[in-house]
Every structure is written in C-alpha cells, then in structure tokens.
Amino acid sequence: MTNRSANEIAIVAALRQLRRGEVVAYGEVARRAGLPGRARLVARVLAHSPVADLPWHRVLRADGRIAFAPGSEGYIEQLRRLQTENVTVVDGRVRMASVAGKLDALLWASPPADE
DNA sequence: ACTCTGACCAGCC
DNA sequence: GGGCTGGCCAGAG
Numbered sequence: 001m002t003n004r005s006a007n008e009i010a011i012v013a014a015l016r017q018l019r020r021g022e023v024v025a026y027g028e029v030a031r032r033a034g035l036p037g038r039a040r041l042v043a044r045v046l047a048h049s050p051v052a053d054l055p056w057h058r059v060l061r062a063d064g065r066i067a068f069a070p071g072s073e074g075y076i077e078q079l080r081r082l083q084t085e086n087v088t089v090v091d092g093r094v095r096m097a098s099v100a101g102k103l104d105a106l107l108w109a110s111p112p113a114d115e
Numbered sequence: 116a117c118t119c120t121g122a123c124c125a126g127c128c
Numbered sequence: 129g130g131g132c133t134g135g136c137c138a139g140a141g
Binding site: 037038039040041044048 | 135136137138139
C-alpha cells in the first residue's frame with residue numbers, strides 16, 4: 001500500500017472517533033492517527049477527503065480558533081455546527097481547556113441524536 | 116526537479 | 129495576547 005492512503009486512512013479513522021461536542025486540534029488528530037507532527041496533512045484530508053461524513057467541524061487550530069477566515073462560508077458553517085453541539089464559541093474561538101469541564105454539562109444536557 | 120502555497124504547530128521573543 | 133521562524137509534506141504550475 002502507499003503511504004499516502006495509509007496516512008489518510010489513519011487520519012480518517014481518528015476523525016471518526018470524535019464524538020459530538022468533542023473538539024480537538026489538527027495536531028492532536030495527527031497524534032491520534034499515529035502521525036505526530038503531520039497536522040497539515042490532517043488539514044489536507046479534511047479539505048478534499050472523499051469521505052463525506054467526517055466531523056470536520058470538530059477540528060480547530062491549536063489555539064482553539066476556527067481555521068477558516070472569519071466571516072467566510074466555512075467559518076460560519078463550522079460555528080453553526082459547533083453551537084448545535086453545545087460547544088461554546090467566543091469570538092471565533094473555543095476554550096479548549098474548558099471543554100473537559102463542559103463534559104459535565106454535556107452529559108446532563110439532552111443532546112441531539114448521535115451516530 | 117523546483118518553487119509556491121497551504122482548513123498547521125511549537126518554540127521564542 | 130501577538131509576531132516571526134523553521135519545520136512539516138502533498139498538490140499545482
């Protein structure tokens with residue numbers, strides 16, 4: 001097999017592990033996929049992966065900001081999806097550290113149906 | 116083969 | 129918090 005497809009498969013697998021309300025950085029997805037340091041590859045996969053049902057909106061930059069340019073289509077869509085999952089987004093950014101704390105609320109809240 | 120360009124990141128200042 | 133730098137690697141021209 002080619003490295004390319006192997007990497008993509010690993011990344012897609014890691015992405016599919018993301019549950020509703022769980023947000024991670026590109027770099028973390030890469031690490032989970034066994035590809036430390038390949039954050040950019042994750043971005044590429046999200047951008048053009050043939051797999052349609054990837055939770056791309058749960059992936060943020062390392063600083064918790066949405067990767068898209070503020071106001072852009074993707075930005076707005078991602079923001080909307082995150083809010084749908086009860087993820088707090090302030091000024092285009094998610095407080096990664098407080099996400100864990102939010103798990104409590106998420107567990108007690110009545111979330112929309114999940115996969 | 117080479118240069119540019121990224122839905123990026125960590126380290127430094 | 130913000131700006132720079134170097135590193136990363138796969139497409140596109």
